[in-house]
Amino acid sequence: MRILHHWPLDPWSRQVRLALAEKKLDFETEYQRFWDAPDDLLALNPTGLPPVLVEETEKGRTALCESRAILEYLEETHPEPPLLPGGPADRAEARRLAAWFDVKFSAEVNAYLLHEKLEKRVQSLGAPDMEAIRIGRDALRWHLDYMCGLLDQRDGLAGPRYTLADLVAAAHLSCVDYLGDVPWDDFPAAKAWYQRIKCRPAFRAILADRLPGCPPVDGYQDLDF
Secondary structure (H helix, E strand, O other): OEEEEEOOOOHHHHHHHHHHHHOOOOOEEEEOOHHHOOHHHHHHOOOOOOOEEEEEEOOEEEEEEOHHHHHHHHHHHOOOOOOOOOOHHHHHHHHHHHHHHHHHHHHHHHHHHHHHHHHHHHOOOOOOOHHHHHHHHHHHHHHHHHHHHHHOOOOOOOOOOOOHHHHHHHHHHHHHHHOOOOOHHHOHHHHHHHHHHHOOHHHHHHHOOOEOOEOOOOOOOOOOO
């Protein structure tokens, strides 16, 4: 039995959901309003943040915290299908790009767009700052241009096939796409890449996400957009 403590529009929670679905592992979800510091989440993870994956087996209970640790655990314990390439250099590139989105994209895009347009709304933190939104949108265009440069040479971000890098990037971009801020038509290579990922069976639950009082923009769930 597996329970994933998550928040639907948290990019790191989405990474774990996608990895579990890609590996066809059954799991249940527990919705967490992490900003309220719920006791059950704090008991599982001292940071008080999702995702946390809890596994119950005949050998006992294991609580796994933080997306990267969970993803590496799943890759080691359930290696098929693999989310990392076979060669050391290729694995390093996939991990590099995953870190790029978790650190650089998050700081330059999510910290502005998701915070101003989503986190402030659900946490009642006041009106969005339009200058911060502009900064986030400008940074997003730069990141999409970088992605297109990679995709001009590769079918996936890290190489010829879908890897952890694509999964992590899609988790981050899908949250921004929920809000309608991704200018896909200006970046055709990135758009074609995202269309392929949206068609993957593992992505269906992500496209079905709905936050009460904050629905996705039109076309969020469309495979041909």
